[in-house]
Amino acid sequence: MELREFATRILSADTLEEKLFTPDILTDENPGPVLLWKEPSRPVHLQLQKFSRKDRLPSLALHHDPDKRAVCLHRFAGHELLAVEIMAYALLAFPDASSTFRRGVAYTLCEEQEHVRLYMARMKGLGIAFGDLPLYRHFWAYVPFLTTPLHYLSVMSLTFEMANLDFAPLYGASFAKHGDMESAALMERILRDEIGHVAFGRRFLEQWKSPEASDWDTWKAHLPPRMELSRAKGWEFFEEHRQKAGISSDWIEQLKNA
Numbered sequence: 001m002e003l004r005e006f007a008t009r010i011l012s013a014d015t016l017e018e019k020l021f022t023p024d025i026l027t028d029e030n031p032g033p034v035l036l037w038k039e040p041s042r043p044v045h046l047q048l049q050k051f052s053r054k055d056r057l058p059s060l061a062l063h064h065d066p067d068k069r070a071v072c073l074h075r076f077a078g079h080e081l082l083a084v085e086i087m088a089y090a091l092l093a094f095p096d097a098s099s100t101f102r103r104g105v106a107y108t109l110c111e112e113q114e115h116v117r118l119y120m121a122r123m124k125g126l127g128i129a130f131g132d133l134p135l136y137r138h139f140w141a142y143v144p145f146l147t148t149p150l151h152y153l154s155v156m157s158l159t160f161e162m163a164n165l166d167f168a169p170l171y172g173a174s175f176a177k178h179g180d181m182e183s184a185a186l187m188e189r190i191l192r193d194e195i196g197h198v199a200f201g202r203r204f205l206e207q208w209k210s211p212e213a214s215d216w217d218t219w220k221a222h223l224p225p226r227m228e229l230s231r232a233k234g235w236e237f238f239e240e241h242r243q244k245a246g247i248s249s250d251w252i253e254q255l256k257n258a
């Protein structure tokens with residue numbers, strides 16, 4: 001299946017099966033013209049809602065309660081599905097980008113589909129299904145700012161996915177502390193994949209930045225106005241996961257202090 005068709009199917013799907021369909025073979029012979037997708041269609045039970053303060057995740061102190069852990073996993077599954085859709089958006093928005101970039105985005109997208117499946121399996125173990133709780137727009141709100149592949153990478157790979165290098169292990173450790181080793185193992189798997197997704201963004205940022213600019217300055221210059229730099233980290237900071245993704249020590253230091 002062509003990447004363009006793959007992306008279009010994902011963004012216009014009205015069933016979860018279709019959103020999570022991964023073709024065996026992907027080709028990119030006809031990327032087509034630029035297409036800026038307005039809003040992903042969603043199955044009725046997975047509609048996007050507006051987020052408010054009362055919708056914040058339960059604190060780690062409540063993770064002894066399996067229902068509260070399930071709320072967290074449901075939220076994370078929602079993030080993964082949004083990532084799938086934003087990656088599909090990028091495939092349609094940047095038909096002229098290099099084929100290695102496009103193939104990399106498609107590969108990452110397929111991993112995000114797998115993450116949704118993994119969260120769904122674990123939620124089932126905790127007695128809920130995807131769509132039982134509200135889902136929020138979150139990252140989709142930033143789509144209008146993803147005007148070039150470098151903006152896309154700066155926001156997705158190098159901010160939201162980078163923050164997951166802290167959040168995945170933080171939640172994983174808390175789940176383990178409360179005896180939920182299955183959820184903890186899942187967070188470990190997610191962390192491993194996300195390190196790869198951050199590395200993908202870092203590689204292209206290095207390739208595309210102007211030679212005199214630093215990685216850090218290039219990243220900052222490609223974020224939406226008013227986006228806080230702290231969006232790229234959690235409330236604990238795991239340097240080693242960033243090192244594994246090849247993030248420079250200068251970048252790590254500046255972000256730590258941001």
Ligand SMILES: [Fe+2]
Pocket residue numbers: 080083111112115190194
């Ligand atoms: Fe993911």
Ligand SMILES: [Fe+2]
Pocket residue numbers: 083112161193194197
């Ligand atoms: Fe990811």
